[in-house]
Amino acid sequence: MAPEQHEQERLSFALEQSISASYIGISATLVLALAAALGTGAVAAAAWAVLMVSILVLRGWVLRRAVTRLGEPGGPAQANKDFTLSTVVLAFTIGSLPAIAFPGMTLELRMVVTVFLCLWCCAAMASLGLTPRLFTVYLLLVLGGLAVGWARTEMPGARYTAVAMVLYMVVLRAFSHNFTRRIVEGMAIRAENDALVRQLSAANEAKTRFIMAASHDLRQPLHAISYLGGVLARARDPADVRSANEALTAAVEGLNKLFSAILDLSRIDSGAVRMHPVSFKLDGLVAQLDSEYRTLCVASGRRWECQVEAATALTDPVLLERVLRNLLDNAMKHGGDGMVRLAVERRGDEVVITVSDNGPGIPLESRSRVFDEFYRGNETGPPGLGLGLSIVRRLVDRLGCRVVIDFTDAQTQSGAAISVHIPQGSALLEEATPALPGHGSADEEDVSGLAVLVIDDDATVLHATRALLVQWGCRVATCGRGDVLDEVVAGLGPLDVAVVDYRLDGGRNGLDLVEGVRDRHPGMGVVMVTGESDPQVLDQLAESGLPVLEKPVSPRDLRRTLALFKAADA
Template sequence: MARKRFPRNDPADVDRSASAVARGHRHDCPAWRSPRSLARHRPMNPASPPAPVAQERESNRALLDERIQAEQVRLLYGGLLVSTGGVLLAVAVVVVVLWSVIPTHVLLVWAACMMGNQVWRLYLRHRFNHRVPDRRTVARWATLWAIGSGISGMLWGAGSFLLFVPDSPVHQAFLMAMVVSVTSAALLLIGAHLPSFYAFILPAMGPLVVRNLVEGTTDNLTLAFISFVVTIALISFGRSYHRILIESLRNRFENEAMMKRFASQNEELDRARQVAEAAKAQAEAANRSRTQFFAAANHDLRQPLHAMGLLAGSLAEKVKDPDVIALTNTISASMEALEGLFNELLDMSRLDSGTIVAKPVHFSIRQLFDKLRLEFDAEAAAKDLSLRFRARSTFLFSDPVLIERTLRNLISNAIRYTSSGGVLVSCRMRGGVPWLEVWDTGPGIPADQQERIFEEFVQLANPERDRRKGLGLGLSIVRRLCALLGHELAMVSRPGWGSVFRLKVPAGREPPMVRRQPVEPVIEPGQLSGKTVVVIDDDVEIQAAPDLVIADYRLPGGGDGLDAIDSIRQRFGRDIPAILITGSASPQLVSIAQEKGFHYLLKPVMPAKLRTLVNFKIKGNGSPRSQT
């Protein structure tokens, strides 16, 4: 396939075209186009800025040039007083030195013309200072100054003829020195404006060169040559001075404009920052309000849900109608789903609002495992699953409360989705670093779905959205907790074999021992009316001891469930199995419950869960001394 070639202009053709244009044969030149034709045929340059941007740049450049011109004119008129003083001094010196060799009337007329020109220029300065020039009048003021400079230069040039002493080389050298000195001094002022500079230096120095050339003597030719060289040097220096001055003015104004832009941008950034901070504060306030709402709703709704669940369970035991039993079972399942909803939404709200702050300490992983075993033993036993805890690394450094919450979600998920086999919770050393791991023999997770399970409300094994199987927030909470703690979270899963979730936690050291003061009972058994009934007989206290104590944490009369359980245990002289029911389990309460060896349940307590835990405790499995 032939490759298409685009026509290119040969350099020789371009040169010929340019020559044709120069000769005026524009129609004979194929490369020539009129400006309108060029506008139609000029290709678009993708790198060129858009038209509005280019127009804005041109406008800014024009404004900058106007500011520079205005500053030039201001510098000219601003230095006129000093310039006038120098001119008067130079005129006076010339008159005094040449008074005896030049006719008096010539000197006086020349001096009067110089004075008149300066007076006129001072008048212009006065008008200039009282009428601030705008962009339309700046050029006119510059022209007036150039006219004054030209008149001054012509007067000094006329002096080269009127004040020239033919037979006195000394006076000739003096006159040349005065003209060169005045021109050099004026350079610092009129160099700001090239038209004024040329209007002065050419008529001032030119006649001096010509007058010496006319004389024709060797000395005059030497003076003419020196005057010419000095003139060229002054012109070169004046142009350089002008260029440096213009560049300095341009840089100054550009810097000022840049500073204004920066100031404007800073103001905009400050306003944007204030708006962002206000929005952030509003969002944080909304998050706090949401968290407070969930916390209040969580606490206030647990009590009626707890009562509704117990009443539904009691109703199911008293009726024989299958429809009523099915209805009570549905109510119990709904209560259990609501309990999970409250817990998980409250956790999500606290994590999103930033109210949960990690507080890492050194803690024992074995104590944490004992606490979790007490919580999940009954649930695993109800599904005939083995639940094992193994800890090869004893101490970790992290937030034990958040680690416990993370493991609780992982263990709960593992038990929920495992139908046979068991769950293993371990702390193993891998590469010298402790890893907390939760293994299960569940169905496993496909590789293409392993990332989705950490998203909110995603449940792979619950497409029908059965709330009894959870809400799909557990693993999302786990990921957020790990991010808050700064711990690496990993997962390995194989469909049909199970899954393992790993959490990398820094190693810790043994914390200092804290001696706990024994809890003195502050409640008498008689104050437990309505909570637990204990029959006491002096002869058969041990035989009549209850098999299980179930106590609410908050009791009337100034005591609590912990005191009640301690009182009953002391009364009968042995550690009676106990279950503590509470609306909100604080870390201190959970730690005390684990230390004293009884389980705790969060309200609302579902009858089925309570019945399962009661059977588990009465059979002897709930005793911490019987656990391994």
């Protein structure tokens, strides 16, 4: 909670307590007036009582109005003034009674009034304790009036009683400090709980929106795949088969991209994506992006610009590269048919990397939503997943950087310019080579002749993997249960590589299952396949030192990975 909100809540609590106390005080006023009448006369006591009741009623009205205006500009300041003034007037009026009336009262009446006012001050802690200075003034006026009243009497020991009032004021003020601390702590806990409830509510709403949008987007390619399967089952013309196969491949690739993006979001949110910041020169990363996206722009008839100022950055190079690739892909898809620009410049102690285009831009009213999952706005290019900028936001948050959206041309309010602000790196550079993904084709990788063992508890996956590997010329054995593993391996002979799913039936995992096979085939390589997002599982896989493919695995990635073992055998 912001400090001004905290102070406003404290003031609101004090005002509400004081309003309740004002009406209770009317009854107490009548008791005090009755006691005073026996010493000062009915007229003087009645006058004091009328004054007190008027002050209490007026104070209640003023404070109620102050509560209703707390949310208005200048409302808290005015409420604080009204509260302070009405409290001082009330305390002065209360304290005037003993100061004036005590000399004419009997000892018994003075004791009754003293006890009554001491209890009144104690009760006032509930409404004034949250304003320590005002409570101190209140005690000085009320208990000070008591002390003056006792000091004006001629009875022996009266001055000691006056001193006792002062000591009581000190003790009460000390108790109010602890009371205030407890109340403030309770208010802080309540504010935290309210904030958590709002966050949980917002998270639940976001999750619902995410599931609804993901459900729609997942159904689209599945819908197409279902129809295309029917087409392939009845197609006789080779041209029809080829056309349906191409459409089927496109639908599967779209589904794969969507699953991969959702997996990325899941891994980032679960903390599985770790940050390893180093100081590194941006030249190598920018040069590779320049080469790749210049080629893509030329092929699509776009203009590519790259403006680079030599700089070093202190961040994770791999995650930064993913951020920039997502921004560049977003500009290529939705930035119209004109220019795409990548710019790097130093500003103070930051490096600012900007990806811009001259498309329609991102309207001001949409900028708070463009980082939401599945938000697409008014798309001008090919339909996208609506997850690229959501991944960017999460990665930027993980990196501790900040992202700024602006127009490329501020006068016409067109074009999108998205800047990532990164801390500058040190002159003492560490070696940091971003793990840049391959973009070439793996169709020419030779994996024929490899003896491959596939372990998975899903029969459909086993069948599909076997068919793919056989098509590539591999010798394949598949296994879905651990109790037949030895028999399956014996039938295949010497093994080159095992492709193993991590999560298997019965609570077993692929790492445990494959260990026994490696004891009998020490030269066998292992490729782990997983859809896990649990950071502990991913750490365990990383520590194993084995190649890991994350589901959904494309045929290209599988073939490229298997080719590494073919090369090792050669």
